[in-house]
């Protein structure tokens with residue numbers, strides 16, 4: 526699914542303070558590609574991802590996802606859009622601590638009308654052999670692989686990843702990036718990765734750079750670097 530943003534803005538009022546988190550953003554997140562959004566803390570990356578994912582509404586402009594115009598949807602329509610199209614992955618995994626690996630992934634399946642096969646997905650992220658473990662029994666990288674499986678089993682068209690390697694060391698982080706590339710290659714899922722880590726831009730088809738809520742630069746990469754070769758920062 527391709528995502529078209531046109532003059533999108535989002536502000537927050539926090540007490541007396543008015544923050545314009547996203548300012549007049551126009552860009553495309555192309556279908557079945559990997560896109561990296563880079564930028565310093567507070568530059569609006571997470572806000573932009575949340576707008577695209579239908580977690581919160583934009584104030585101005587338009588977000589078009591294939592034939593869906595987000596600002597035209599009612600609340601129920603937004604929930605449906607999110608359920609059917611979007612998988613989220615966060616820095617802090619957000620697994621349910623009282624559920625096993627398999628049960629956590631089952632939550633993702635339950636949310637979808639068109640889920641993938643649980644065993645197949647857990648095998649693809651190399652966690653089938655640990656399906657009966659609880660999150661506390663897993664390493665950070667393993668927990669993130671389960672979180673990816675939970676997002677993936679929904680069979681989403683778009684995977685939105687907010688600092689997916691932010692809590693991981695270089696070796697494990699690259700392992701997760703390789704998995705995201707594998708997902709993009711295998712399922713043709715549009716993968717959008719937010720990161721502070723500039724090097725991750727080199728494995729993406731397109732790089733969007735933000736500062737102070739605005740897009741300050743964007744480019745396509747002619748050649749993609751293998752995730753294992755990314756310069757880690």
Ligand SMILES: Nc1ncnc2c1ncn2[C@@H]1O[C@H](COP(=O)(O)OP(=O)(O)OP(=O)(O)O)[C@@H](O)[C@H]1O
Pocket residue numbers: 537538539544545546564565566567568569570571572573
């Ligand atoms: N719910 C909110 N209420 C008030 N202000 C918010 C809210 N969410 C974000 N902001 C503000 O909007 C701006 C952009 O925040 P955002 O989280 O999108 O940036 P970011 O680039 O993702 O930062 P980081 O890399 O630190 O996660 C910041 O000034 C932030 O404080």
